[in-house]
Amino acid sequence: MKIKLIDIAHGRSGDKGDAANVGIIAYDDKGYKIIDKYLTVEKVKKHFHGICFGEVERYELPNIRALNFVLNNTLGGGGTVSLKHDAQGKTLAAALLRMEIEVNGNELN
Amino acid sequence: MKEKIRIASGQGFWGDLIDAPVKQVTEGEIDYLVMDYLAEVTMSILQKQKNKNPQFGYARDIPDLMERILPVCKEKNIKVITNGGGVNPEGCANAIIEVANKLGIKNLKVAVVLGDNIKDRIDEIIYEGCQLNNMETGESILPVKDKLLSANVYFGAKPIVEALQNGADIVITGRTTDTGLTLAPMVYEFGWDWNNYDLISAGTVAGHILECGGQASGGNLLADWESIDLVDIGFPIAEAYPSGEVIITKHESLGGKVSFETVAEQLVYEIGDPEEYITPDCVADFTSIKLEDLGNNRVRVYDVKGKPETEFFKVSCSFxxxxxxxxxxxxxxxxxxxxxxxxxxxxxxxxxxxxxxxxxxxxxxxxxxxxxxxxxxxxxxxxxxxxxxxxxxxxxxxxxxxxxxxxxxxxxxxxxxxxxxxxxxxxxxxxxxAYWPALIPKKLIEPSVKILEL
Structure with missing residues (x-):
């Protein structure tokens, strides 16, 4: 079955030079198992096609049920160089939460 | 030794809610007020202001704020620590002394942390063998060297601790890491050993939670933001214990919220590799942090682990x-x-x-x-x-x-x-x-502390 990431997780994003960081936090342990399994580097890279033009790095923080993604080459140069409306990537956590994931029904229980 | 201290965040950036620090000192008990005013772009703006008028170059909201809070801080013995000195911390301290004089305040020690501004030392530093290559691209600084608007070393908590040991009531710094502002009072009050990297990391993590003000107490929250009173948002307070345990909370009378979600979102804000959160004071491991929501706007942060500091300071140049x-x-x-x-x-x-x-x-x-x-x-x-x-x-x-x-x-x-x-x-x-991030060996830089007394 299909679930929306926004129903099982929240998060926050910001800038690190021309890279954006997107931290995604699951609301509970089940949710963390799902994001840990399904939010792979490949899946996140594909999701941000046309937004992130560099490598995606993935880090795990199981202690707070979180994953941290660093999206390189994303902010149009970063800082005051960037001409982007969202030059600091502040809205990219919400953008990642748009994702829908196909899970097994028993993973939700 | 005090059994606990309460450190309150008053500003998350220059331009933040003007009344937030006033409420932090009046709405409940705190021991320290810490305020972060500096984003990367701020240093170049301040340098331009100083070029036009040598008396400027610091966050000019500070004297007005001090006029409002100094009497309360003096009465309640609240110490103020801020990096709002920008490229002219001495000018900022002088302006504060002027305000204190006007208010008739006596016995005030204002400490200034100096030595972070290396704009006029670039040639000398290169001559001493530090190339200041761009730490992200590896490029040589030579083509941009003469176009620099600002060049500052990020100091950690050490010079602030020295200032506090000298009896400072107010500490004004230039480019100090946001986390150092919060860590310093813990090291000073609890006598933490700089080589106890778990404790230094615990204070650093608390600093990371406090450094963006209301972002840890309900602001910019993707979780249950609609249920929170954001009008009169209370900024976060770190209640620190000698063991390294910290409770993140806020004044009861104010709005906002402190919960697992509000703290967790701030923890992942602007981080890279969570096992390597590098500051001048330590390398904190964010994957070791334990969070426990105690209810009533109290979140316990404990069991933080860390590693030794690196041999380098980060330098941020702008051109x-x-x-x-x-x-x-x-x-x-x-x-x-x-x-x-x-x-x-x-x-x-x-x-x-x-x-x-x-x-x-x-x-x-x-x-x-x-x-x-x-x-x-x-x-x-x-x-x-x-x-x-x-x-x-x-x-x-x-x-x-x-x-x-x-x-x-x-x-x-x-x-x-x-x-x-x-x-x-x-x-x-x-x-x-544009920015030019680089590294410089710590041995080439000597922070100093100057005390102005009234």
């Missing part, structure tokens, strides 16, 4: 790198998006016909897909009420950027219909400030 400008117009139904696209095409052709050189021209449709790009939901043209056509350019040719600014308004009378939203005059070129 002028051309000009940019941005303009916008609003198009409405019917066919709002088609009109905005047409305006973009017309404007770009006009710029081309003028043979102007730009390094980048960027068009975005605000209210449609400017933030989430290809991830945005596609709407049928009939469902779009209005779209803001935003176009920005960047160039090293000032005249090209200036001329671009003159080409926006004419679209109102000579472009697609049902257009409005041109206010505030022609967009003016603004200077693009």
């Amino acid at each position: 002028a790198d051309g000009y940019s400008a941005s303009g916008q117009l609003t198009y409405t139904w019917p066919k709002a998006l088609t009109k905005a696209n047409a305006a973009d095409k017309i404007l770009r052709e006009r710029l081309q016909n003028l043979e102007l050189e730009f390094e980048e021209i960027r068009t975005e449709f605000v209210g449609y897909d400017s933030c989430h790009g290809p991830l945005s939901k596609e709407l049928s043209e009939d469902d779009i009420n209005e779209v803001v056509f935003k176009i920005a350019v960047r160039s090293h040719d000032y005249k090209a950027v200036e001329r671009f600014g003159k080409e926006i308004a004419p679209l109102i009378l000579t472009g697609p219909p049902s257009v409005t939203g041109f206010a505030g005059g022609r967009p003016k070129p603004s200077e693009v400030v």
